[in-house]
Amino acid sequence: MNKAANKDAGHETLDPSKAMRIPRRAFRRSSPVKLLLCLSLAASGAQASIAASSLLHKAAPEFVRTDLKNRRLDLRAYRGKVVLLNFWATWCAPCQLEMPRFAAWQSQYGPRGLQIIGISMDDDPASARSLVRKLKLNYPVAMGDETLGQLYGGVMGLPLTFLIDRHGKVEAQFQGEANLDAIEEQFKPLLHP
Amino acid sequence: MTIRLTRRSMTIAAFLAFVLLSPCPQMRAQYAGTSVTPGSTLTLPVAQVLQPEALRHLLQTAGAEKPLILQVGSHLLYAEAHIPGSEYVGQGSQPEGLQQLQNRVSSLTRKKLIVLYCGCCPWIRCPNLGPAFAKLREMGFTNVKVLYLADNFGTDWANKGYPVEQGR
Numbered sequence: 001m002n003k004a005a006n007k008d009a010g011h012e013t014l015d016p017s018k019a020m021r022i023p024r025r026a027f028r029r030s031s032p033v034k035l036l037l038c039l040s041l042a043a044s045g046a047q048a049s050i051a052a053s054s055l056l057h058k059a060a061p062e063f064v065r066t067d068l069k070n071r072r073l074d075l076r077a078y079r080g081k082v083v084l085l086n087f088w089a090t091w092c093a094p095c096q097l098e099m100p101r102f103a104a105w106q107s108q109y110g111p112r113g114l115q116i117i118g119i120s121m122d123d124d125p126a127s128a129r130s131l132v133r134k135l136k137l138n139y140p141v142a143m144g145d146e147t148l149g150q151l152y153g154g155v156m157g158l159p160l161t162f163l164i165d166r167h168g169k170v171e172a173q174f175q176g177e178a179n180l181d182a183i184e185e186q187f188k189p190l191l192h193p
Numbered sequence: 194m195t196i197r198l199t200r201r202s203m204t205i206a207a208f209l210a211f212v213l214l215s216p217c218p219q220m221r222a223q224y225a226g227t228s229v230t231p232g233s234t235l236t237l238p239v240a241q242v243l244q245p246e247a248l249r250h251l252l253q254t255a256g257a258e259k260p261l262i263l264q265v266g267s268h269l270l271y272a273e274a275h276i277p278g279s280e281y282v283g284q285g286s287q288p289e290g291l292q293q294l295q296n297r298v299s300s301l302t303r304k305k306l307i308v309l310y311c312g313c314c315p316w317i318r319c320p321n322l323g324p325a326f327a328k329l330r331e332m333g334f335t336n337v338k339v340l341y342l343a344d345n346f347g348t349d350w351a352n353k354g355y356p357v358e359q360g361r
Contacts, residue, residue, distance in 0.1 A: 089267060091286060093318045123268045146272040146359070156274050157345020158314050176315055176344050 054153040056173060060085070060164045061151040065119075065142035068129050073117070073142045076168075081115040082190045083164040084183075087144060089121045090131045092158040094177040099135050101180050106139045112191040113166070119144040121155060163187055234319050234339075237326060243308060243338040248276075249355050258306055260338070265294065265325040266311035270346065274357040276310065281361070285311070285325030294325055295332065303333040310339070312346025 055061075060075065060083075067073040075083070086102060088095035102116045118141035120128035125143050132141050149155035152162070163172040163186060172186055251257055262279035264271045271281040282297050283290030298307065307329060311321045322339050329337045342349040351357050 089313070091267065091284065091320055092314045093320065094314055121267065121269050144269070146269060149269070149273045150359075154273055154347055154351065156270060156347030156351055157312060175348065177318070 055162065055170045058170055060162060060168050060170050063148055063151065065148075067140040067142045068120075068125070068132055069140070071140065073140050075117070075164075078115050078117070079168050080166055081113050082166060082187055083162075084114070084116045084187065085119065085162040085164060086116065087119045087121055087149070087152070087155050087158055087160040089158055090127045091122070095159040096131070096135070097177070098159055098161075098180060099137060103136065103138050105184065109188075109191055112193075114187065114191055115139070118142070119148065121149065121158060163190075165190055234316050234322050236323060237339055241326070241338055242341045244341055245350055245353065245355065248308060248340055252277075252356070260306040260308045261298070261301070262308045262310065263294065263297070263325075264311065265290065265309055265321045266313035266319070268361065270313055272359065272361045274346065274351050274359055276350070277356050277358045279310070285309075285321030285323070285328070290321070291324060291328050294328055298329065298332065298334070301334075304336055305334065306336045306338070307334060308338045308340055310342060310346070312340075312342035312350065314345060316341060316343050 062075050064075075065073045075085075084102065084105075086095075086098070088099065090096075099118070102118075105114060106116045116139040118132075118137065118139060120132075120141060121144045122128045128141065128143060144155070152160075157175065159174075159176070159178070161174045161178065161183070162170050163174070163183070165171045171190065172183075174183055248260075248262075251260065259278075262276050263282045264275055264279050265282060265285035267284070268281055271279075275281070280297065283293035285291060285294065298305075301307075309322055309325050309329070311319050313319060313321065326337060326339055
């Protein structure tokens with residue numbers, strides 16, 4: 001960038017670290033500000049739930065793909081397991097933060113019935129294959145497309161992860177950079193003891 | 194009293210700007226203190242950032258200059274849903290994508306209103322918009338806007354009921 005950015009030196013930029021510099025006193029003293037804070041938090045939560053509402057508590061749409069190791073990947077075959085279905089892409093930085101943790105979960109909780117499934121939304125399978133190798137993913141990964149994306153309510157932003165219970169119902173949906181500890185706490189009770 | 198009221202008003206105004214212009218609260222907490230890297234969306238000047246409602250209004254206003262709207266993220270996500278009339282021109286983070294962008298706009302007047310958008314992942318993490326914006330500025334385009342999609346295209350455009358088209 002950065003000729004252009006430099007030309008704009010002096011302009012305000014969208015830097016959340018700067019935006020954080022609101023005096024804490026303001027939050028303590030001003031009740032209208034507290035009210036606004038609560039409203040904004042509530043509003044942001046409500047907005048996230050719009051996307052989350054579409055498949056929640058419904059049967060996870062079935063699909064059959066060939067994974068990156070040329071094995072058949074049939075979602076129905078995992079009925080009886082708790083599935084984390086993760087849509088990701090190589091250009092998605094938050095996705096790459098999540099995937100090593102998913103691989104660790106697969107090792108740790110796989111024996112208790114957890115199955116991670118990755119769906120790459122990359123345009124190019126070669127880049128997906130390369131990252132799968134680099135991250136040493138120990139769970140099946142297949143390429144997605146717009147048909148599969150639309151089947152899951154429109155994958156219009158990554159990462160996107162669905163928690164599917166043993167009966168094939170969508171238990172939860174996590175959009176964007178999710179709190180991984182919270183996801184773990186949500187699927188653990190669904191696993192075998 | 195007047196001074197106190199003014200200070201309070203300024204605090205509220207600053208807070209509102211903070212809420213409206215910055216990403217979601219969870220991300221603000223997570224990325225507070227994040228260093229700004231070259232090409233990051235954090236380096237985009239606020240004056241060039243366009244809110245979704247403003248673009249929707251512009252598209253619906255009869256007689257208004259219609260911008261050239263370019264998606265510079267994922268082709269697959271574009272195929273799923275995109276802004277009607279927008280074009281896919283390759284990933285801004287890739288040299289081939291920037292070349293495709295350059296080819297698309299090279300014959301246009303440098304005053305042409307161009308709106309770039311991506312929405313592939315949270316704004317603060319988007320690898321495509323910064324380089325694409327820089328390329329257009331480098332080419333001399335003076336009227337380039339970048340659509341602010343805080344979380345992604347689904348949450349900040351499609352799920353708001355704003356118009357979308359499907360297909361490549």
